[in-house]
Amino acid sequence: xxxxxxxxxxxxxxxxxxxxxxxxxxxxxxxxxxxxxxxxxxxxxxxxxxxxxxxxxxxxxxxxxxxxxxxxxxxxxxxxxxxxxxxxxxxxxxxxxxxxxxxxxxxxxxxx
Amino acid sequence: xxxxxxxxxxxxxxxxxxxxxxxxxxxxxxxxxxxxxxxxxxxxxxxxxxxxxxxxxxxxxxxxxxxxxxxxxxxxxxxxxxxxxxxxxxxxxxxxxxxxxxxxxxxxxxxxxxxx
Numbered sequence: 001x002x003x004x005x006x007x008x009x010x011x012x013x014x015x016x017x018x019x020x021x022x023x024x025x026x027x028x029x030x031x032x033x034x035x036x037x038x039x040x041x042x043x044x045x046x047x048x049x050x051x052x053x054x055x056x057x058x059x060x061x062x063x064x065x066x067x068x069x070x071x072x073x074x075x076x077x078x079x080x081x082x083x084x085x086x087x088x089x090x091x092x093x094x095x096x097x098x099x100x101x102x103x104x105x106x107x108x109x110x111x112x
Numbered sequence: 113x114x115x116x117x118x119x120x121x122x123x124x125x126x127x128x129x130x131x132x133x134x135x136x137x138x139x140x141x142x143x144x145x146x147x148x149x150x151x152x153x154x155x156x157x158x159x160x161x162x163x164x165x166x167x168x169x170x171x172x173x174x175x176x177x178x179x180x181x182x183x184x185x186x187x188x189x190x191x192x193x194x195x196x197x198x199x200x201x202x203x204x205x206x207x208x209x210x211x212x213x214x215x216x217x218x219x220x221x222x223x224x225x226x227x228x
Contacts, residue, residue, distance in 0.1 A: 030215065042205055042219045043156065087155065091215060097163075099146050100207070100217050102156045 002026040002092050004103030011109045012078050020073045020106045022088035030091035030098060032064050032071045037105075038084045046073065046086075075108070083110045113139050116208050118220035125196055125227055132192045133223045135206030141186040142208035146217060147179075150203040162189050186211065196227040 006022045024032065031050040035043035047055050049064035049071060061074040075082055085105045091098040115138040125131050135145060143164050148156040160176075162168040162183035170176045180192040189208075193200055203224050207217040 040224075042221045044219070045216070048216075097144060097161065098215055099158050099161050101158060102148075104155045107153075 002090060002101050004088055004090060004101070006086075006088055006103045006106045008104065009107045009109070011111065014078055014080060014110060014112050016078050016110075018075045018078060018108060020075075020086050020088075020108070022071050022073070022103055024069050024071075024088070024090050024103075026069075026090050026092065028093050029066065029069075030093070032062075033089045033091075033100065034060075034062050034073045035087045035089060035102070036084050037087065043087060043102075078110045080110050080112065083108055114210065114218045115139055116206065116218050116220040118204075118206055118223050120223060121221060122224040123226070125225070127197055127227055128195055130192055130194045131196055131225060132190055133204055133206075133225075135189045135191070135208070135220050137187045137208045137218075140208075140213075141211040142189075143186060143211040144209045145183055145189040146207040146209075147181060147189075147191050148205045148207065150205060150222075152203075156205060159191075193225065196225070198227045201225055201227045 004024045012018045033048045034046040037043040047062040054063045059076045064071040087105045088103045089100045092101045117136045119134045145162050147159045150156045159174045160168045160170045162181045164183045168181035183189040205222040206220045
């Protein structure tokens with residue numbers, strides 16, 4: 001089995017920096033992913049960490065510590081359009097192979 | 113590349129009827145596809161994994177006789193919600209993995225089902 005914990009809500013102002021944490025428990029670990037989802041839309045891939053350390057992609061960065069079963073998504077220079085739900089996800093190995101299992105999601109509200 | 117489409121994007125049906133949702137990989141072959149369900153303000157919950165040419169593997173608590181999944185080709189998987197009830201109203205999202213590729217999953221735009 002697996003479980004992922006992340007804060008339910010985060011608020012910030014434009015231009016600020018926000019960190020969304022994710023702790024996970026899995027029977028096997030195949031990497032930590034982050035997805036963004038706007039209301040009514042499909043989840044879109046943001047980043048993936050298989051190894052410890054920081055991955056940077058533009059304004060977004062993601063960090064992983066496998067020894068701590070912990071990761072975070074860092075959003076810099078926040079913009080109004082970043083208001084969305086953010087999900088961390090791990091791959092779970094089941095009898096069908098591996099599939100992404102999502103955390104409950106963090107709703108980010110960016111205000112001006 | 114790696115585009116996944118779903119049809120329809122939204123559907124309203126009466127209680128007791130069945131609804132079929134299609135998921136297509138447009139520019140790649142997908143041996144494995146996944147179906148997720150998402151209720152408002154909640155997470156994506158994996159319903160089942162389908163592999164082309166074989167029976168789908170359902171997650172615990174998902175009724176296989178109610179949610180029929182067919183993955184008859186490398187580019188098409190269908191989810192049929194049989195005898196739909198209002199509690200089946202949800203956002204259904206499919207995802208596909210490139211055959212022979214990495215474990216990355218590409219998501220469709222979702223189908224919003226409303227059962228009246």
